[in-house]
Amino acid sequence: MNTGLDNSILTLVTFIPLAGALLLVLFPRRNRDIRLFALVVSLLDFVLSLHLPVHFQRGQAGFQYEVNNLWISNPNIHYHMGVDGVSMWLVVLTTFLTPLCVLISWKSIHERVKEFFILLLVLQTALIGVFVALDLFLFYFFWEATLIPMALLIGIYGHGRRIYAAVKFFLYTMVASMFMLAAILWLYAKTGTFDFVSIQSAIHNGQVENFAGAATWLFLGFFIAFAVKVPVFPFHTWLPDAHVEAPTAGSVLLAGVLLKMGTYGMLRFNLGLFPEQSRSNAWWVMILALIGIVYGALVAMVQPNMKKLIAYSSISHLGFVVLGIFSFTQAGLDGATFVMLAHGVSTGALFMLAGILYERRHTYEIAEFGGLATPMPVYATFFLFIVLASVGLPLLNGFIGEFLVLSGAFRDRAVYGILGATGVIWSACYLLWMYQRVFYGKVTHSVNLSLPDLSGRERAALWPAAAAALVMGVAPLLWLNAIDPAVQNVLAPFAQLASKMVGR
Amino acid sequence: MNGAYGMTKVIPQAAEYVRILPEIVLSIFGMIVMVLDPFLDERRSQRTLSIIALVGSLAALAATLFQAQHPGLGFWNMVRVDSFSVFFHFLVAVVTAVVILASYDYMEVQGIRAGEYYALVLFGAVGMSLMSSAVELVLIFIALEISSISTYILAGFRRSAAISSESSVKYFLLGSFATAFFLYGVALMFGATGSTSIPVIGDALRSGHIPLLDYVGIALMFVGLGFKVAAAPFHVWTPDVYEGAPSPVVGFMSTAPKAAAFAVLLRVMFEADAPGRVWLIWVVAALSMTLGNIGALVQDNVKRLLAYSSIAHAGYLLVAFAALPNNGIPAAMFYTASYAAMNVGAFAVISHIGGKGERYVTLEDYEGLGRRNPLLAAILTIFLLSLIGIPITGGFFAKFYVFSAALQANLVGLVIIGVLNSAVASYYYLRVIVVMYMREAREEVPVSPIPLGLGAALVISLVATIYLGVLPGRLLDYAARTAAEWAR
Numbered sequence: 005m006n007t008g009l010d011n012s013i014l015t016l017v018t019f020i021p022l023a024g025a026l027l028l029v030l031f032p033r034r035n036r037d038i039r040l041f042a043l044v045v046s047l048l049d050f051v052l053s054l055h056l057p058v059h060f061q062r063g064q065a066g067f068q069y070e071v072n073n074l075w076i077s078n079p080n081i082h083y084h085m086g087v088d089g090v091s092m093w094l095v096v097l098t099t100f101l102t103p104l105c106v107l108i109s110w111k112s113i114h115e116r117v118k119e120f121f122i123l124l125l126v127l128q129t130a131l132i133g134v135f136v137a138l139d140l141f142l143f144y145f146f147w148e149a150t151l152i153p154m155a156l157l158i159g160i161y162g163h164g165r166r167i168y169a170a171v172k173f174f175l176y177t178m179v180a181s182m183f184m185l186a187a188i189l190w191l192y193a194k195t196g197t198f199d200f201v202s203i204q205s206a207i208h209n210g211q212v213e214n215f216a217g218a219a220t221w222l223f224l225g226f227f228i229a230f231a232v233k234v235p236v237f238p239f240h241t242w243l244p245d246a247h248v249e250a251p252t253a254g255s256v257l258l259a260g261v262l263l264k265m266g267t268y269g270m271l272r273f274n275l276g277l278f279p280e281q282s283r284s285n286a287w288w289v290m291i292l293a294l295i296g297i298v299y300g301a302l303v304a305m306v307q308p309n310m311k312k313l314i315a316y317s318s319i320s321h322l323g324f325v326v327l328g329i330f331s332f333t334q335a336g337l338d339g340a341t342f343v344m345l346a347h348g349v350s351t352g353a354l355f356m357l358a359g360i361l362y363e364r365r366h367t368y369e370i371a372e373f374g375g376l377a378t379p380m381p382v383y384a385t386f387f388l389f390i391v392l393a394s395v396g397l398p399l400l401n402g403f404i405g406e407f408l409v410l411s412g413a414f415r416d417r418a419v420y421g422i423l424g425a426t427g428v429i430w431s432a433c434y435l436l437w438m439y440q441r442v443f444y445g446k447v448t449h450s451v452n453l454s455l456p457d458l459s460g461r462e463r464a465a466l467w468p469a470a471a472a473a474l475v476m477g478v479a480p481l482l483w484l485n486a487i488d489p490a491v492q493n494v495l496a497p498f499a500q501l502a503s504k505m506v507g508r
Numbered sequence: 509m510n511g512a513y514g515m516t517k518v519i520p521q522a523a524e525y526v527r528i529l530p531e532i533v534l535s536i537f538g539m540i541v542m543v544l545d546p547f548l549d550e551r552r553s554q555r556t557l558s559i560i561a562l563v564g565s566l567a568a569l570a571a572t573l574f575q576a577q578h579p580g581l582g583f584w585n586m587v588r589v590d591s592f593s594v595f596f597h598f599l600v601a602v603v604t605a606v607v608i609l610a611s612y613d614y615m616e617v618q619g620i621r622a623g624e625y626y627a628l629v630l631f632g633a634v635g636m637s638l639m640s641s642a643v644e645l646v647l648i649f650i651a652l653e654i655s656s657i658s659t660y661i662l663a664g665f666r667r668s669a670a671i672s673s674e675s676s677v678k679y680f681l682l683g684s685f686a687t688a689f690f691l692y693g694v695a696l697m698f699g700a701t702g703s704t705s706i707p708v709i710g711d712a713l714r715s716g717h718i719p720l721l722d723y724v725g726i727a728l729m730f731v732g733l734g735f736k737v738a739a740a741p742f743h744v745w746t747p748d749v750y751e752g753a754p755s756p757v758v759g760f761m762s763t764a765p766k767a768a769a770f771a772v773l774l775r776v777m778f779e780a781d782a783p784g785r786v787w788l789i790w791v792v793a794a795l796s797m798t799l800g801n802i803g804a805l806v807q808d809n810v811k812r813l814l815a816y817s818s819i820a821h822a823g824y825l826l827v828a829f830a831a832l833p834n835n836g837i838p839a840a841m842f843y844t845a846s847y848a849a850m851n852v853g854a855f856a857v858i859s860h861i862g863g864k865g866e867r868y869v870t871l872e873d874y875e876g877l878g879r880r881n882p883l884l885a886a887i888l889t890i891f892l893l894s895l896i897g898i899p900i901t902g903g904f905f906a907k908f909y910v911f912s913a914a915l916q917a918n919l920v921g922l923v924i925i926g927v928l929n930s931a932v933a934s935y936y937y938l939r940v941i942v943v944m945y946m947r948e949a950r951e952e953v954p955v956s957p958i959p960l961g962l963g964a965a966l967v968i969s970l971v972a973t974i975y976l977g978v979l980p981g982r983l984l985d986y987a988a989r990t991a992a993e994w995a996r
Contacts (some may be wrong), residue, residue, distance in 0.1 A: 076981040078988060079912065116879075145899040150897065159946040160878075167946045174938060180932040186927050189908075193915040 009435040013055050014069050014085040017095060018132045020049045021102070025125035028118060035117040039110055042121035046128065053099040056092045058391070062485050065493040067138060067201075068092075075142075080197050082137040089490035090271060090341050091135040093483060094264055097348045098135070100472070102128045105253035107465035108356045112252060112363050113161060120161060124253060127153035131261050135268060137498040140188045141198040144181070147229075150262065150322035151177055154254065162249035169242075169249035176242040180232035187225030190218060191277075204276055208497065223281035226273050227289075233266030234322050236289075237296040247315035248368070252359025255311070259318050265324045265343045271337065271494060275329065281289045286330045290413075293330065294423045296323035301430030305437070311368040313438055314354050317394070320427055321347045327424055328409035332498045336412020337491040338484055342404030345483065346476055350394045350402060353469035357387050360462055364455050370438060375447035380457045384443045391439050393473040395432045401476035405493050511721025520583055521573035527582030527589050527641070529571040531634045538630035545623040558961075559610045561626035562568050565633065572597040585705060586644040592990040595841060596640030596771045600764050602968070603848050604633045606952040607760040609965035610856040613832065614756050616667065617864055625665060629760065632658030643779075645694040645704040648772055652690065652736070655768060656683050663753040664750055669865065675752025682745045690732025694699030696725035710780040713758075726782045726897035730792075736769035738762075739826060740795040743819045747803070750815035753778040758811065759855030762818045762883045768843050770825060778833045779994050789830040790922055796823030797929040804936045808871050810858055813936060814851070817895060820933060821847055827919075827926055828910045833994065835913035838987035840910050845983060846976045850894040853969030857888045860962055868953050874940060876949025884958060885944045887966055892937045894973050897930050902976030909984065 009016075024045030031038055061068060063285030067086030075083040087095060105124060113120045133146030151174055159170030165272065188198070194212050195203050206212050232239040243263075247255050275282050300320030307313040321343065344356030360383065362368060377384040391401075396402035406428055447453050458466070476483065525532065541557050541564075548556055576594040581587065604940040608629060614620050635655030642648045660683060664676025698704050700721035701712040713722065735742040750758045777785050800820030825847070828840035861877070861884070862869050878885040894901030898907075907930060914923045958966070976983060 076979070076984075077980060078984055079909075119882075151891065156945065159942060167942055170946065171935075171938060171942060175931075178934050182927045182931045186911075189912050189915050189923070190920075192912060236758060325542050428890060 009055055010059065010069050011071060013052065014071060014087065014136050017049060017056070017099065018085070018129055018136060020052065021045060021125040022129040025122045025129075028122050028125070032117060033118055035114070038118050038121055039106065039383045042125060043103060043106045046099070046106050049128070050099040053096050056087060057096060059484065060089070060092060060486055062341055063489060064206050065489040070138070079192065080139075081141045082139045082199060084142065084199055085136040086138050087136055087289060088493065089486035089488065091268065092486060093341070093345050094135045094261070094268055097164065097345055098128060098131045098261045100468070100485060101256055101348065101352050104356065104465045104468060105256050108252065108256070108359055109253040110461055112359065116160065120157070120206055123153040123157050127157070127257060131257070131265070134265050138200045139198045140191065140200060140203065144185060144188055147181060147265065150265070154258065154262065157254040158246055158250045161251040161254065164246070164249070166249040169245040172242045173246045176232055176239070180239070181229045182273055183225040184229035187222045187459060188223060195341065200276070207277055212281070217403060219278055219281050223274060223278040223285060226269065226277075230266040230269040230274065233269070234326060235261055235319065236268070236292050236326060237299055237319070240296070240319050243319060244312050244315045248311050252355060252362070255355040255359070256352045258357060259315070260348040263318060263322055264348060267322065267340065267344055270326065271340070275494050277500055282330065283332065283498065283501060286332065289330045290327055291421055293323045293326035294420060297327070297424055297427035298430065301434060305430070305434040308370055309368045310370050310438065310442070311355070311358050313370075313434065314351060314358060317431060317434065318347070318351055320431060321351070322425065324406055324409045324424065327413050327420065331412040331416040331420070332495065333412035333415050334491060334495060335408045335415065337494065338487055339405045339408025339412055340436050341487045341491065342480065342483060343409060346393070346401035346405050346473070349469055349472045349476065350390050353390045353473070354394060356465055356469070357383070357390065360458070365451070370441050372449060373442045374449070375443070375445050376452060376455070377443040378447055379455045381452055382458050382463070386458070386470060387443065389470055390437065390473065391435045393477070395435050396428055399477045401473045403477060404480040523578070524582035524955060526575055526578050527580070527587045528638070529575050530568040530601065530637050533567045534564060534630050534637065535633045537561065537567065538627045538634070541627040542624060545920045550621060554612070554615060555624050557626050558608060561630055562605060562608045563610060564630055565601050568603040568633065568637070569598065569605070569864065570602055586647045587641050588643045590990070590993055591639055591986065592771070592774075592993070593641035595768060595987065595990065597637050598667060599767050599845055600633050600636045600640070603760065603764040603852055604629060606852050606856070606965045606968050607756050609761065609961045610859060611756040612961035613959040614754065614859045618754070619864070620665060620667070625662070628658045628662050632662065632760070633764065639768040640771035643706045643775065645697065645706065649687070649694060652687060652772070655765050656687060656736070659757070660740050662761070663749055665754050665757060666866070669752070671752040671889045672754070674844070675749045678745055679749045686732045686735030686742065689728050693725045693728030693730075693732060696721050696728060700725055706775055706780050713782070718737055719883040726776070726784065727788065727889050729776060730788060733769050733773050734792060737766050737773070737822045738819050739822045740793050740799040740819060743796065743799065746819055747812045747815040750818070751811045754810065755855050755866065757861030759859070763851050764857070766822070767844040767848055770840060773829065774837060774840060777829055778837055788802040789826050790919070792927050793823045793826035793830060794922060796820065796826060797926055801932045802931050804933070805937070807894070808870060809869055809873065810940065811869050813940070813970050814854060814858070817933065817937070818851065819927065822908055823929070824907060827914050827922055830919055830922060831913035831917040834991050835916050835955055837991040837994070838984055839909035839913040841987040841990065842980065842984055843906040846894070846906040846973065849902055849969050849972035849976060850891045852858045853966060853973065854888065854891040854895070856962060856969065857884060860884065860958065863954060866943060871940065871943050871951050874943045876944070878945035879949050880955045887970060889941050889944070890970060890973065892940055894977070896934045896937045900977045902972065902973045902980070904977055905980040942973055
């Protein structure tokens with residue numbers, strides 16, 4: 005099965021958007037061509053990234069499509085990339101959402117178009133890099149690299165309070181990732197390598213000096229960086245601001261992919277490098293996750309602003325992911341990974357839908373709408389479909405993940421499962437209520453009567469998301485059979501840990 | 509005094525002149541500029557003299573590369589050419605060339621008669637080069653003076669602006685004070701060890717017994733050098749001097765003389781194996797980082813902002829001095845190089861935006877630059893990101909090596925202070941970027957296209973900044989060789 009592309013596929017998928025961005029720099033300022041070119045590049049990247057799941061060895065644990073070349077000899081930094089079942093799907097999620105972002109920004113971005121698409125493509129490269137990097141240095145490199153294009157997207161193309169939001173976003177994540185950098189440097193100082201696999205085995209075999217004393221701090225160093233990104237309560241305050249001010253494409257990538265960097269990081273690095281510390285700190289992490297689920301849902305409920313509502317719903321949904329990860333059960337981690345993907349698709353779609361409405365009315369206030377199902381029936385149908393997917397209706401993508409997470413949490417501690425399950429109810433409440441207020445009843449504002457329904461371009465952006473939501477709900481095994489071995493691999497040390505404790 | 513370091517020869521041999529070849533070349537070109545100046549009419553002198561000076565700095569670069577093939581001691585063991593000195597000669601020559609390129613248009617816009625400006629830049633470079641190859645404290649002192657006196661005058665070159673004269677006088681008074689400290693320290697070292705030659709002092713200090721006088725001597729020398737590199741608590745002059753001095757000069761004096769002073773400090777601290785090094789440095793580094801960054805937070809003048817930032821960067825750099833020699837020396841050398849690249853570039857941009865009389869130097873004047881001049885804004889953004897320490901720029905690896913060197917020496921506390929500081933620092937650099945891209949453009953600030961000389965200067969510093977951020981290995985390996993040479 006080893007095709008010639010296997011060795012270079014990750015490099016290609018990661019850097020094609022960057023190459024596209026560099027070509028765009030040289031492009032003349034003809035907006036139409038620029039948009040078209042960005043679309044072609046992102047579609048090409050998506051098609052290429054499909055190579056990953058198609059040729060993936062399903063039953064096999066460990067990393068695939070690995071490349072490992074020396075980049076810098078001192079310090080010992082390798083260009084080491086590889087994916088397992090978890091990161092592979094996150095890469096595909098990124099490449100899937102980017103063309104949709106290009107489509108949805110077609111008209112709404114009409115000034116400084118060239119810079120916009122350059123930033124978008126650079127961001128894509130950085131995001132993919134985060135998921136494929138297996139060298140801690142390379143990982144940090146891409147991690148920081150996501151910051152600048154995202155902050156600029158918010159700060160230049162956002163709405164009213166965009167500068168405040170951009171700076172807040174940048175500072176929160178920058179300060180938090182400094183802690184991770186310190187932890188990475190410590191690990192390098194003690195092991196002489198940045199390689200994830202080598203450090204993992206060094207820690208596992210007890211070859212790291214002073215590790216016992218530092219382990220909790222290292223765990224926290226990584227955790228803080230990831231927790232701010234997710235965001236875990238109480239580090240979430242940057243998120244609503246960033247989302248409300250960001251342009252639609254920025255919100256889609258922020259909610260769809262950027263937040264998953266945090267949960268992916270927890271899964272890969274917190275659990276992967278510090279199993280014992282993860283175990284002993286799990287209780288408070290899970291409590292924070294539960295607070296996030298309930299708090300996010302309750303705050304979402306009272307939002308008068310549609311986009312802010314979706315933003316808070318993200319906090320709630322990402323709480324599920326963290327809950328699943330720190331339950332240390334097969335079902336919990338499978339579910340967490342699945343929620344990451346499902347949330348990326350459906351919340352991405354929700355932000356696109358909100359953006360479509362904003363293009364027409366230039367407001368996100370729910371009170372400004374009402375009865376929209378009459379002038380915009382197709383739009384209303386798409387919206388309902390995505391809302392139901394988000395709520396967790398069986399046979400759509402939201403259900404499987406949340407179900408698995410909750411069953412994992414129940415197995416870990418029943419109380420967590422019960423509290424988490426209320427989150428599902430809450431999410432039905434706020435989303436359906438919002439839907440009702442926006443679409444049902446009589447048209448309250450006469451301007452809304454003449455709103456045009458979806459254009460062909462907008463449908464082209466929404467169809468793939470809706471289709472993905474359905475397929476993921478009907479045939480989750482397509483995803484789960486790749487995720488499963490990867491999760492087993494992550495959980496292997498935990499089983500040993502448990503038997504060690506029982507042995508005592 | 510006989511043997512390896514004794515004065516066995518009376519007349520220097522021809523080969524020894526190779527050891528100071530770059531200095532000779534720079535001096536000759538400097539004098540050519542001085543002599544030619546009166547014979548040229550005002551309009552042509554600017555162009556001719558700047559080209560001569562540029563050729564001079566490039567010739568010094570060539571001389572350095574030639575010299576690198578002939579390492580060794582010279583002039584009664586006062587000068588030594590080794591990979592360390594070659595590194596700093598190279599750095600000084602490149603910075604000099606870039607500054608000359610950036611100055612050309614600046615001088616035209618400001619209406620400053622060129623004349624001795626270029627000569628002074630070259631003479632300054634003589635002193636800075638010599639500082640890195642001298643291994644004898646009195647010669648180091650003389651080199652320090654050559655470099656300092658040139659920069660004192662250069663700081664006051666905007667003759668029509670009172671603030672520039674203030675800058676010059678302030679720099680001169682405090683600077684002379686500091687060099688006196690250095691000289692006093694040298695005297696005490698001589699009293700304690702009986703020599704002013706760094707290798708001899710090193711041998712004496714390594715032999716075991718360290719008299720108290722040594723500690724005092726080292727501390728006094730450190731005060732003098734700490735002033736030159738703008739480390740806290742000897743940093744108070746920096747914002748005022750940087751604000752008043754012409755921008756290209758600030759780019760020059762915040763990098764080349766600093767690099768040279770760090771070179772001396774490296775020799776004194778590591779080659780002479782100074783006692784009490786770690787704690788002295790620990791305190792000064794922590795103070796510089798913290799005071800520099802906090803000071804920068806409230807600045808609205810871009811030049812003052814970068815002045816405080818340079819204090820902070822001196823602090824980061826000093827962290828490397830507290831580390832073990834094997835990691836600390838290469839880390840410090842790498843930092844000086846990448847700091848030089850990004851800072852010279854940043855000041856080149858500032859000198860262009862400033863306009864006639866440097867009127868546009870506040871943050872407000874940078875509003876909407878991203879729209880008015882996208883190229884210039886993008887270039888400045890890259891330099892600022894490098895100063896923050898964002899990956900794929902030299903500034904990132906510079907910080908990275910310094911902090912990992914400190915961690916290998918188990919200086920966890922210092923690293924935490926440093927890491928937190930760089931988080932704080934990202935705020936004020938970011939403010940500049942935010943203002944450039946996210947605020948509306950102001951009409952009254954004129955936009956002029958990037959002239960040729962400045963463009964060349966920007967390209968060089970940009971390429972260097974990114975090269976060090978993507979492929980830092982070669983430079984670091986080279987720097988590591990120095991550490992190995994000294995350990996022998």
